[in-house]
Structure formats: C-alpha cells, structure tokens
Amino acid sequence: MRAALVKYSGRRLNNHEAVWFDMPFQSTLEAYYNTGDICVYDSTLRLVDYSEGHLLNIDEPVTEEGVRRIKSSCDFIMLRGSNYIHEEMEWGHFIDWIEALDLPVLVIGVGAQAEKERPIILPKEGRRVWQAIADRAPVIGVRGAFSAETLHRNGIHNLEIVGCPSMFRGLDRTLTLRHAPGGPRRVTFSLRREVGTTYAVDPAEFQRTQKRIIAKLALVADLYLSCHGEPEEKAFFFKAPRHMEAAAAKLVAEGWFDEVTGRLLRGLYESRLFYVGAPGDYDVYAPQFDAALGYRVHAVLPAVAVGVPGVLFAYDTRSTELAETFDLPIYSPEAFERQTLAEALAPERFGRFQSLFAERYDRMKAFIERNGVKSRM
Structure with missing residues (x-):
C-alpha cells in the first residue's frame, strides 16, 4: 500500500522514521517548533507498514497534475494524529483534495483540544472535513472519550478510541515497565x-x-x-x-x-x-x-x-x-x-x-488493519 502523507511534521529518514525538516543550524537554534508533532508523525510511520510515501501539501490548491500524481502513486491518505478537533483549526485546501482524490483516509489518534472539557461546536468547514473523512474511512481512530464525544456531537459517528500511536512506538506487545526498588531516584x-x-x-x-x-x-x-x-x-x-x-x-x-x-x-x-x-x-x-x-x-x-x-x-x-x-x-x-x-x-x-497494555496494543493493530492497511505491530 502506498500512502499520501498529510500534515507531515518533519522529513522522513526512511518509511518508518522522521526528524525535523532539514534547515540551517541558526533556524534550529532560534525558531520554535513543537517536537511533539514530530514524535506523533514518527510513531505513526513506525506503526504502519506502507511501501511508498508521497507528500501531499494541503496548503496548496488542488491542481489536475497534482491529482494525477497522487492518484497514480498512492492508494490511501494518511493523516497523523494531532489536536485537530477545535474551533480554530485551519485545514487549508484539504476538503478539496479529499473530494478530488476520493481515496480511503487512515486517521490515527486525533484529538479534541480545549483548556477544559466543554462542548466544542466545530465551524461549518471543520464539519465538512470530518464528514468527508468519515465517508472514506471505515473507522476514525481518536485518542480518547472526550475526542469521540466531540466528533459525535458534530455528527461523526464511525469512531474508535485507540489512544496515541506514541504509546506503541516501541512495537513491543510484551512491554513491561521497570520500577526502581524503593521508588525512583x-x-x-x-x-x-x-x-x-x-x-x-x-x-x-x-x-x-x-x-x-x-x-x-x-x-x-x-x-x-x-x-x-x-x-x-x-x-x-x-x-x-x-x-x-x-x-x-x-x-x-x-x-x-x-x-x-x-x-x-x-x-x-x-x-x-x-x-x-x-x-x-x-x-x-x-x-x-x-x-x-x-x-x-x-x-x-x-x-x-x-x-x-x-x-x-x-x-x-x-x-x-x-x-x-x-x-x-x-x-x-x-x-x-x-x-x-x-x-x-x-x-x-x-x-x-x-x-x-497487550489488549490495547492488539486494538491499535486491528484498527489499522480494519482500514485496509498492514501494520508493523
């Protein structure tokens, strides 16, 4: 399976590892960027077993050539998890790309963001994006109950709570925590x-x-x-x-x-x-x-x-x-x-x-495969 990578955060070293974008040291030193986004991107790439990845910049308008390129080289769209579900989210031209490409969409661990639990009513454009995704995904993977409730309130119902891919980035179903005798030092x-x-x-x-x-x-x-x-x-x-x-x-x-x-x-x-x-x-x-x-x-x-x-x-x-x-x-x-x-x-x-943990690991693996994509878990 070949992936169109959306909301990519950083550059891939290979299909399953990512680092920040290649930039001069001065920019690395002086600019702010959230390394949490890179971690989620990297973790998502580690979990999904895809053969090729092609970048899809949804901030650029749809073009006929762009649609031909993605349609000929990709089998599905992969949207990494992040705090996408809130009133101020800007999606660029994503809705146009979704409709023009009409490919399956794999969404892993997306979440609602607010300072406290409260009803979030998405603007019309946000609801359109999530409905278009829902129409092309057997199930959308959200990180928890609040995110599921928020999307449900906004009319999206094919949801499953899978958590965050960063929890499973070790690809170890038998993970055992190491507790220091007498407590942590x-x-x-x-x-x-x-x-x-x-x-x-x-x-x-x-x-x-x-x-x-x-x-x-x-x-x-x-x-x-x-x-x-x-x-x-x-x-x-x-x-x-x-x-x-x-x-x-x-x-x-x-x-x-x-x-x-x-x-x-x-x-x-x-x-x-x-x-x-x-x-x-x-x-x-x-x-x-x-x-x-x-x-x-x-x-x-x-x-x-x-x-x-x-x-x-x-x-x-x-x-x-x-x-x-x-x-x-x-x-x-x-x-x-x-x-x-x-x-x-x-x-x-x-x-x-x-x-x-093993049960939740299996749930994430099954979720990815329910979306028609192989996993590395």
Whole structure:
C-alpha cells in the first residue's frame, strides 16, 4: 500500500522514521517548533507498514497534475494524529483534495483540544472535513472519550478510541515497565513554557506551579530537564554564548528565572538540560531514568513506550484524556505535591496500564488493519 502523507511534521529518514525538516543550524537554534508533532508523525510511520510515501501539501490548491500524481502513486491518505478537533483549526485546501482524490483516509489518534472539557461546536468547514473523512474511512481512530464525544456531537459517528500511536512506538506487545526498588531516584522532567489559553485556564499560574514542582523534585531526586522546542532552552542546550545571554535576559524579564527558583532553574539549564531534537534521540535518553514526569505529553508517553514509568499532570483535556485512555497516573499539581515521589510512582498505580497494555496494543493493530492497511505491530 502506498500512502499520501498529510500534515507531515518533519522529513522522513526512511518509511518508518522522521526528524525535523532539514534547515540551517541558526533556524534550529532560534525558531520554535513543537517536537511533539514530530514524535506523533514518527510513531505513526513506525506503526504502519506502507511501501511508498508521497507528500501531499494541503496548503496548496488542488491542481489536475497534482491529482494525477497522487492518484497514480498512492492508494490511501494518511493523516497523523494531532489536536485537530477545535474551533480554530485551519485545514487549508484539504476538503478539496479529499473530494478530488476520493481515496480511503487512515486517521490515527486525533484529538479534541480545549483548556477544559466543554462542548466544542466545530465551524461549518471543520464539519465538512470530518464528514468527508468519515465517508472514506471505515473507522476514525481518536485518542480518547472526550475526542469521540466531540466528533459525535458534530455528527461523526464511525469512531474508535485507540489512544496515541506514541504509546506503541516501541512495537513491543510484551512491554513491561521497570520500577526502581524503593521508588525512583533519577528523574527526567519535561518543560513546557509555551502555553496559551487553549492549554491552561490560567497560563501564569501554570508556569508558577511548574517551577515549584521542579524545585521540590530537585530536593528529593537526581533531576534532569528536557525541553521540546522553545528557543531559549535550546540556547542553553547548545551552549551558544550570545544566545544564552539573550535567553537568560528574556527568561528573567518574563519571570521564569525569578527570585525564588531562578538560580536553581538556571543551574539545571546550564548542566542538566536535554533537547529532544528527534524522536529517536529520546528513545535513547529516556531509558536512563527511573521515571518521566512533566508537562509534555510526548515526553511522558514515549518514555513509557520504552519501559520507563511516567506520570502526567492534569492541565488540559489532552493530558487528562490520554491518562484515562491508557490508565496512566495523572495528578493535579496539588495532589502530586501532597505525596512522596515513591508514592506518586508506586508500581500499583500502573497496575491497570500494565494488565491492559497487550489488549490495547492488539486494538491499535486491528484498527489499522480494519482500514485496509498492514501494520508493523
């Protein structure tokens, strides 16, 4: 089967691996891009067994030559999972491409995005896109109940909850989490300064809480930080002197390096900060830790996928939904701070996740194959 790749995030090294687009180092250092998107893209490519992949840029208008090219070289359209289901989503010319190509559409792990669970009524164009997809897909794979309810409310009913492909990127049905005796000691915490009102009700409080948790973890654990796209953090990781100076000034001005935790944070930035440049890099980084925590879903899920116990924080619908789908521990910051690290990551907290993992793995495999595409699972 040959795939037309839509909403591709990065460039493929081969059919089953992706990294960020090839660009000058200056752009890598100075531009923001969300490495979570690359992780989902890479994970999707790992799960699907396709013979050829051809890029379909839906931001470009439909042309007769483009339709001929895709129709002659592709058997289906593959849309990677992401936060597509919300009121502000821009689809470019996707509806025109769907209708012109009239190919089956494989959709894995798409989700609704909001700062809290609430009814989302999609605009007319969004409903048209999802109806066109639904007409060409035996079943649409969503990441959880909230996303399924949202699409159902908007008239789309051929849905199945499959979670996120990043959970299965290890292609290991027998995955077993490795719990450190006596609780975790070496811990990686994923940063998220980039946040808006679609991710948190109160972005300022979101940042204050995150810094407080980092400071407390530094007292009880051998703590490292990971960053996932913000330029200021990348300046520290790459040790670029002028960029570090400018980044530090900005972080002070914005209150991230404040009088309370600023010195601690800067010390961690200078010596214990890892930048996730490619999903495959994180597969090597994560297994060195006893636990993965933080505010990046696509730092916690890929860590779990390689056997590292991971905990999510409840700050938006996406994190809550994925924790519920996979039965992973999720805490409000207040609930997390009321317990010890060993209690928060106790093996029994992962009991349902562990006991149901093989079943959920099989469900994802069966879902892909129900859509007429082979899987590598």
